[in-house]
Amino acid sequence: MHVQEGRVLLPAAAAALVLLADLVGFVEGPIESAPAAVEPAPPVIPAPPPLTRAEIFAQLPVNGWVPVFIPTAAVIRAGMAVPTTTAGYNPNLTFTFDDCGDPATVGAIVDVLQQSQRQALFFITGQCRDRYPWLIPQLQAAGQLTCNHTYSHPDLRRLSNAAIRAEIAAGVLAGCPYFRPPYGGWDGPRGRIALIAAQFGLRVLLWDVDTRDWAGAGAATMVAAVRARGGVVLFHLHGLHTLEAVQALA
Numbered sequence: 001m002h003v004q005e006g007r008v009l010l011p012a013a014a015a016a017l018v019l020l021a022d023l024v025g026f027v028e029g030p031i032e033s034a035p036a037a038v039e040p041a042p043p044v045i046p047a048p049p050p051l052t053r054a055e056i057f058a059q060l061p062v063n064g065w066v067p068v069f070i071p072t073a074a075v076i077r078a079g080m081a082v083p084t085t086t087a088g089y090n091p092n093l094t095f096t097f098d099d100c101g102d103p104a105t106v107g108a109i110v111d112v113l114q115q116s117q118r119q120a121l122f123f124i125t126g127q128c129r130d131r132y133p134w135l136i137p138q139l140q141a142a143g144q145l146t147c148n149h150t151y152s153h154p155d156l157r158r159l160s161n162a163a164i165r166a167e168i169a170a171g172v173l174a175g176c177p178y179f180r181p182p183y184g185g186w187d188g189p190r191g192r193i194a195l196i197a198a199q200f201g202l203r204v205l206l207w208d209v210d211t212r213d214w215a216g217a218g219a220a221t222m223v224a225a226v227r228a229r230g231g232v233v234l235f236h237l238h239g240l241h242t243l244e245a246v247q248a249l250a
């Protein structure tokens with residue numbers, strides 16, 4: 001009721017003001033009796049296009065390979081490569097295969113595992129998955145577990161929490177509950193890398209035996225190391241003699 005009255009009265013009041021201003025000569029220009037114009041909406045700034053993976057991740061695969069870190073004794077002493085099972089011999093071998101490799105070698109390794117009915121963990125990088133889109137489905141069809149090893153294989157200890165999250169999110173998330181930080185580089189079970197992995201439902205899994213296949217170790221040396229220690233065995237899909245060692249052990 002009051003509002004309605006106001007609307008009716010306002011033009012009359014404005015007209016009275018115009019009349020008064022004309023009479024006293026205060027106002028030089030015409031007075032707008034219409035309501036003030038509504039302030040125009042600010043122009044809509046379009047959102048920037050989403051970044052491409054190449055823009056987010058500086059390291060790009062070269063010939064399907066990823067950089068391989070060679071841990072020094074100091075790195076191992078500092079606790080960066082930590083065995084995940086108790087010390088001593090563990091006859092239950094868990095084969096794990098990291099990074100990426102040429103399709104023929106990967107296929108041959110999978111065939112050996114399938115013939116011996118052995119399930120292994122494949123820590124494939126997201127870059128490897130993108131390069132070989134058929135790889136994850138093929139591994140899963142062969143009964144293998146495909147696990148997260150980040151997208152571009154960086155040393156996560158040097159990254160921000162947001163960057164670690166982005167690396168894991170763009171990596172392989174295909175039902176495997178394990179996460180292996182590249183180079184075994186993490187900051188311990190209560191560190192931020194393990195905590196961020198846990199937000200994805202992943203547990204950090206390192207290894208008991210580093211076969212050093214990435215450094216070109218011979219098959220016999222690798223087989224001896226695996227038989228002496230057992231447990232979780234670290235192989236790489238790009239190891240020079242990895243296939244021979246797996247054939248001997250499977």
Ligand SMILES: [Zn+2]
Nearest residue numbers: 098099182183
């Ligand atoms: Zn790796």
